[in-house]
Amino acid sequence: MSLDREWNHLEFTRHEVPAAHRPLEEELSFYNAVKEGNLSIVEENCARQVFLQSEGMGMLSENSLQNIRYHFVVTAAMITRYCIDGGMEAEKAYCLSDFYIQKMDKGQSRDEIADLHRSMCFDFTRKMQRLQSHNVFSKHIVRCIDYIYSNMHSRITLKDLSVHLDLSECYLSKLFLEEVGISIHEYIREKKMEKAKNLLKYSDYCIADIANYLSYSSQSHFTQTFEKEVGLSPKKYRDKYYRKSWSRGVELP
Structure with a gap:
């Protein structure tokens, strides 16, 4: 048939x-x-x-x-x-x-x-x-944020973003700060820290692998940045939060 x-x-x-x-x-x-x-x-x-x-x-x-x-x-x-x-x-x-x-x-x-x-x-x-709860962003900033999320494992520079959006670095920096409230560099660091916290909580990847995945120059640089932003070293954070809330589902960044 x-x-x-x-x-x-x-x-x-x-x-x-x-x-x-x-x-x-x-x-x-x-x-x-x-x-x-x-x-x-x-x-x-x-x-x-x-x-x-x-x-x-x-x-x-x-x-x-x-x-x-x-x-x-x-x-x-x-x-x-x-x-x-x-x-x-x-x-x-x-x-x-x-x-x-x-x-x-x-x-x-x-x-x-x-x-x-x-x-x-x-x-x-x-x-x-x-x-x-955040402001509605312009098309340029939405595309910028999409690019950052899609390239979280890479070293993202202002030049990369400006080329991707076909905007000048100066204009993009100013626009991002006006709409998001923090600089592009700060935003990228925050998002990488969010990703790092989730990987420490919900995965078994070693700290060196997480640092490499997020494109930090070294494990020590990652550890230093993480401790400054979070208030705990990556090891102490994992010891404290590893698989907490596991039964409520993974909270991906």
Whole structure:
């Protein structure tokens, strides 16, 4: 049977025995709540276990476990794009989505996947909540921040950014300081420290590897910078916080 014939047969069958989907407005309202950082609406939706309700859920697979896997991926894709539209760094959003989808792929039950779905929605929402508390940035600054996030493992210079944005170094520095409130150099250092803290908390990479990954000239330079910014050496920070909050889900930068 050709694809056209199969589709026409399915369309006729479903017309005879209709299976109503959830109203589009309801779905879009949920994605928009995540985008706006509206945690109360997201919590209410998860408390009602809407994700597990078969009524109104499209049948993407005849296997119930596989069906919910597919719906998880759809939700992750939609939330990712809504959050990017809301100002989240694109690479950060895609990385977070990939992380949760890969975790979901190992899930062995509907309840396990539903729990992960809740964690993913809360994680995206909280990140958007923090983002909403900051000013809305211009297109140039959004592209600048995207570049910094995508090249966190490299040594990022003002010249690199100015070439990428086709702006003069002087103008870019002034614009960034006006909109973000700190210099580009300070912003890059803050973001690298955030990444370092998460790697120390949630990974087993040695301190030398983390320093190398974040493109510090040496482990001692990384340690000195980390201790100055955080108030603890990388080793003491790891000893104190290693895998704390693990059960609540990884808080990626």
